[in-house]
Amino acid sequence: MTKKILILLFILIPIKANALIEVDITRGNLNPLPLAVSPLSIDEESRKGFEKILKKENIGSEISTIVENNLRTSGLFNPLDKKAFLQAPDIANLKPRFEDWNLIKAQALITGKVNYVDDKLRVEFRLWDVLAAKEMMALAFTTVPNNWRRVGHIISDKVYERLTGEKGYFDTRIIYVSEEGPKTQRIKKLAIMDQDGANNKFLTLGNELVLTPRFNPASQMVTYLSYFKNMPRVYLLDIETGTQEVVGDFPGMTFAPRFSPDGKKIIMSFAKDGKSDIYTMDLENRIVEKITNHPSIDTSPSYSPDGKYITFNSDRSGYQQIYVMKNDGSDVKRISFGNGLYGTPVWSPRGDLIAFTKLHKGKFYIGVMRTDGSGERLLTENYYQEAPSWSPNGRVLIFYRETKTNSKGEGFSAKLWSIDLTGYNERQIKTPTDASDPSWSSLLSN
Amino acid sequence: MRLNKIFKNTLLVLAACLVLSACATKKEVATDIKGQMQGDVYTGTDTVEYLADGVPDRVFFATNESILTTASRETLRTQAAWLRKNPNINVVLEGHADERGTREYNLALGERRANAAKDYLMTYGISSDRITVLSYGKERPVDSGSNPLAWSKNRRSVTVKAN
Numbered sequence: 310m311t312k313k314i315l316i317l318l319f320i321l322i323p324i325k326a327n328a329l330i331e332v333d334i335t336r337g338n339l340n341p342l343p344l345a346v347s348p349l350s351i352d353e354e355s356r357k358g359f360e361k362i363l364k365k366e367n368i369g370s371e372i373s374t375i376v377e378n379n380l381r382t383s384g385l386f387n388p389l390d391k392k393a394f395l396q397a398p399d400i401a402n403l404k405p406r407f408e409d410w411n412l413i414k415a416q417a418l419i420t421g422k423v424n425y426v427d428d429k430l431r432v433e434f435r436l437w438d439v440l441a442a443k444e445m446m447a448l449a450f451t452t453v454p455n456n457w458r459r460v461g462h463i464i465s466d467k468v469y470e471r472l473t474g475e476k477g478y479f480d481t482r483i484i485y486v487s488e489e490g491p492k493t494q495r496i497k498k499l500a501i502m503d504q505d506g507a508n509n510k511f512l513t514l515g516n517e518l519v520l521t522p523r524f525n526p527a528s529q530m531v532t533y534l535s536y537f538k539n540m541p542r543v544y545l546l547d548i549e550t551g552t553q554e555v556v557g558d559f560p561g562m563t564f565a566p567r568f569s570p571d572g573k574k575i576i577m578s579f580a581k582d583g584k585s586d587i588y589t590m591d592l593e594n595r596i597v598e599k600i601t602n603h604p605s606i607d608t609s610p611s612y613s614p615d616g617k618y619i620t621f622n623s624d625r626s627g628y629q630q631i632y633v634m635k636n637d638g639s640d641v642k643r644i645s646f647g648n649g650l651y652g653t654p655v656w657s658p659r660g661d662l663i664a665f666t667k668l669h670k671g672k673f674y675i676g677v678m679r680t681d682g683s684g685e686r687l688l689t690e691n692y693y694q695e696a697p698s699w700s701p702n703g704r705v706l707i708f709y710r711e712t713k714t715n716s717k718g719e720g721f722s723a724k725l726w727s728i729d730l731t732g733y734n735e736r737q738i739k740t741p742t743d744a745s746d747p748s749w750s751s752l753l754s755n
Numbered sequence: 756m757r758l759n760k761i762f763k764n765t766l767l768v769l770a771a772c773l774v775l776s777a778c779a780t781k782k783e784v785a786t787d788i789k790g791q792m793q794g795d796v797y798t799g800t801d802t803v804e805y806l807a808d809g810v811p812d813r814v815f816f817a818t819n820e821s822i823l824t825t826a827s828r829e830t831l832r833t834q835a836a837w838l839r840k841n842p843n844i845n846v847v848l849e850g851h852a853d854e855r856g857t858r859e860y861n862l863a864l865g866e867r868r869a870n871a872a873k874d875y876l877m878t879y880g881i882s883s884d885r886i887t888v889l890s891y892g893k894e895r896p897v898d899s900g901s902n903p904l905a906w907s908k909n910r911r912s913v914t915v916k917a918n
Contacts, residue, residue, distance in 0.1 A: 492899035518894060520858060534862075539889065541862070562866055562890055565859040578863065580890065583821065583870035585863040606863040622860065628819070629860055652857035666857050692901075695857045711854070718899035746858070 332385050332473045339733070341387040342472070344380070345415035345439075348373045348391070349432065350399035350422040358425035362454050369398070369423045372432065375461025376419060376468070378505060379479045383469065383705075384734030389415055398422075402435065407442040415439050419468060430454045434464050436471055446471050458507055463754055478700035479504060482750045483707065484522045484531055484548075485725060487511060488743040492714070492721040499533060501548065504749075506739050512548065521565065521696075522546075524750045526658075527572030531748075532556065534564050543577050545592070557590045557597055565608045570616050576600070578608040587621055587638075600638040611655045611663075612636070613680070620644075620654040620663050620680070631665055633680060644682030653696050656680070659703035662730075666695040666708075675708050677730065688732040701751045704730050707738065709745040796824055797907035802897045806914060810837045813913040814872060818853070818906070821867040823875055831872060834914055835879035845917040848872050850890045853906035858892060865890030872912040887917060 332342050349369035351359075359368040380386035394401075395409040402420035410418050421434030433449035448467055450460055459480055466477030487500040497519050499512040513519055513535075522533035531546045543556040543563040557563065559579050566577040573592055578585045587600040587610045601607040605625035612619055620633045631645040631654045645651040649669030656663055657677075667674040667687065673694045676687040694710040707727045714721045723745045725738040738747075791799035797815040804812045811834075814827035823831065838844060850869030852861035869888040877883055898905035 493896050495894065520862075520894070541890065561888070562862065564862045578859070580863055580866040583867040583874075585866065606860060606867065608863050609857070609859045622857075624819075624860075629857075650856075652860050668855070671855075693854065713901040714899055716900075716902075718901075718905065721899060 341385055342416055343387045343389055343414050344417040344419065345389050345394060345410055345413065346373050346377045346380070346391075347394060347396070347401045347418065347420045348398045349420075349434065350397075350402055352424070355423060355425035359423070359430070359454060359457075363457065365457075368430075368454075368457055369421075372423065372457055372461040372464070373419075373421075375458060375505070376465050379462065379465035380468065382505070382734075382736065384729060385469075385473065389413055405437055405439075407437075407439050410437075410439045417445075417468075417472065419464070421464075425454075426451070428454070430457060430460065432460050432464070434467075436468055458503065459753070462503070462505075466752070466754075475704065476702045476752065478702050478705065478749070478752065480753045481701060482524075482753070483725075483738075483747050484512075484524060484750070485709075485740070485747040486519060486522065486745045487740070488723050488745060489515075492718070499531075499546070500740070500742075500744070502740070509741055512546070512551075521746050523567050523698075523748045525568045525572040526570055526701075526751050527568075529750075530568075530572070532566040532568060532575050532577075534566065543575065545575070557588075557595075559588075563588075565610065567611055569612050570614050576610045576612065576619065578610070587619070600636075601634075601641075602638070609653045613656045614658050614660045618656075618680075620656055622652045622654060629668075631663065631678075631682070633663075644678065644680070645685075646682060647685055655697055655699060657703045658699055658701055662703075664697040664699065664706055666697065675706060675728065677706075686732070688728050688730075689726075689735055694726070696746055698748045700727075700749050706730065707747045707749055709747060711745075791904060792907050793824075795903060795907055796826075797904075797910070798826060799908075802908050802911075806834065806916065807837055810834055812915070813911045815907060816868055816910040816912075818910065819856070819864070821864065821871045823871055827872075828875060831875045832879055835876050835881050838876070838881050838885065839879075843918075845885045845887070847887045847889050847915045847917045848876075849895075849913045849915055850888065851895060851909055851911050851913070852893045853909045854893050854896065854901070855906060856893065862890050862892035865892045868910075869912045872914070 349372055351369035365371050377388040381388050393413045396406055402422050418437040418439055424431040429451050431451045436446040438445050462480035465479040469477035481504045484501045487498045488495050490496045496515045498515040499519050499522050502509040518536040520534040522531050529548050535544050541562040543566040544553050545556050546553040556575050562580045563577050566575050574589045576589045579588050584604050585606045585608050587607050590597045603625055605623050607623045610619050610621040622629050622631050629650040629652050631651045632643050634641040649667050651665050651667050653666045654663045662677045664677050672690050674687040675689050675697050678685040692713045697706040697708045705727050710726050711723045723743040725744045725747050728735040796817050806812050811830045814830050848869040850865035852864045873886050896909040898908045
């Protein structure tokens with residue numbers, strides 16, 4: 310994996326932040342914004358240059374396709390069919406004939422070009438408001454050719470941000486557990502892929518059971534549970550170097566790890582004598598602190614984005630419910646009071662909501678509630694689903710879903726799904742194998 | 756030719772047997788669900804293995820519970836007696852949960868169940884040095900079914916020889 314990815318980004322023309330077109334992402338978007346993604350134009354010499362290095366016939370259209378797919382899967386945009394485009398890509402990038410784009414009902418237009426300069430990939434792109442006949446944004450990037458997919462994701466993020474007013478989530482990765490084999494003897498491996506499913510890689514071989522990988526929000530480190538030598542322990546993995554180490558020296562099972570928002574601590578559960586309590590370990594000075602002390606099961610801890618609070622689930626009331634406490638373990642308050650059991654609380658990166666799994670009358674739900682427990686909203690119901698993880702902008706949740714087996718115990722599968730915070734745009738994320746326990750990274754470029 | 760015919764007939768008979776036995780087992784399962792569970796604790800013997808003659812290796816739990824039933828305590832007393840007779844044997848208690856719970860909570864629940872079994876063995880004179888607890892949560896079901904009977908078989912603590 311490339312150690313440092315250098316992308317030079319500069320704004321071609323300063324633009325006023327007054328968006329003409331706006332996409333409201335706070336409600337379910339039933340009318341996605343029609344927009345045209347004109348293929349990035351490319352001169353013959355550059356085309357040949359990239360074909361040689363990247364084995365792609367036309368890197369300009371490949372990048373545009375990434376942008377198109379990203380915007381489509383967000384559910385907020387409707388990229389129009391290229392066959393209807395009347396203007397050639399190179400001319401459109403110089404000066405769009407807005408009446409042509411208006412004719413096919415595009416409200417926004419993305420144009421651009423790709424150049425091969427000094428063994429580098431140079432991409433410039435423009436976002437146009439078709440109705441107002443104005444340029445909204447123009448940016449250029451220079452990077453190594455191998456980063457072409459990331460360029461597509463960064464363009465998508467910029468367009469998303471300009472049109473919605475919020476940061477995008479396309480230049481991100483997802484770490485998850487790949488699953489194979491019969492239900493009674495699943496083989497599980499850590500796997501990582503780009504948010505759109507490209508560049509899938511396995512990080513472990515499947516010799517031991519691995520569970521619940523989570524990204525460090527501040528770096529490309531991962532924490533997860535491994536049954537290495539049949540001892541379930543929390544591990545820390547550097548995905549750039551592949552080095553890994555056990556977290557802390559606990560005489561028993563540690564599990565349910567997550568990073569603090571600054572990436573400097575790991576918070577997790579330690580199980581002993583039938584009790585599970587929450588602990589933190591500082592990764593710099595290795596100091597371990599016990600945060601909860603209760604004979605019940607306290608697990609699935611997750612920090613608030615400012616690091617001041619922790620949400621977790623506990624069965625201290627007799628059943629699994631969600632609690633919030635201060636980061637030193639004081640001031641514990643139960644926040645879930647609806648019917649059913651509540652687990653896996655995860656604090657939104659925006660700070661205002663907690664996503665959770667709920668079990669009620671034999672059905673599993675993914676839902677969200679405010680941090681005081683009010684405003685509970687269930688987004689999706691199924692036979693089995695759990696473990697929501699937030700997109701870095703706090704607008705989308707990824708989780709996994711398992712199927713019910715038939716009377717012979719056959720037909721089991723586990724897949725990744727995502728859904729908008731609004732409850733719309735539920736869709737499966739394709740993985741090469743069955744998959745569970747997804748965790749969304751931060752934006753790779755900021 | 757003749758051989759071929761015999762072969763064919765045998766196949767037919769075999770096929771008939773299969774059909775019949777399939778029917779028979781289906782009926783049994785249908786009538787046996789009640790007989791195999793008390794409340795929602797598994798009381799059958801389908802999945803049980805033996806550490807030694809007359810020493811069952813596992814105990815079962817109710818949903819979300821880690822309380823030992825009367826039958827479980829009897830099984831554990833048998834195990835304790837066997838362990839006292841075999842002082843060189845150490846054991847791992849493997850705690851499990853069914854699939855109807857979140858992964859992390861189930862890891863803790865498996866640990867709590869195995870510890871309930873461990874505590875009971877200790878009250879019958881088995882030193883904690885001889886017992887290791889290992890939770891698998893819901894990761895290693897014995898029955899891949901998605902029904903109450905399958906779940907009841909999977910909520911268990913299994914005593915496994917460690918040496």
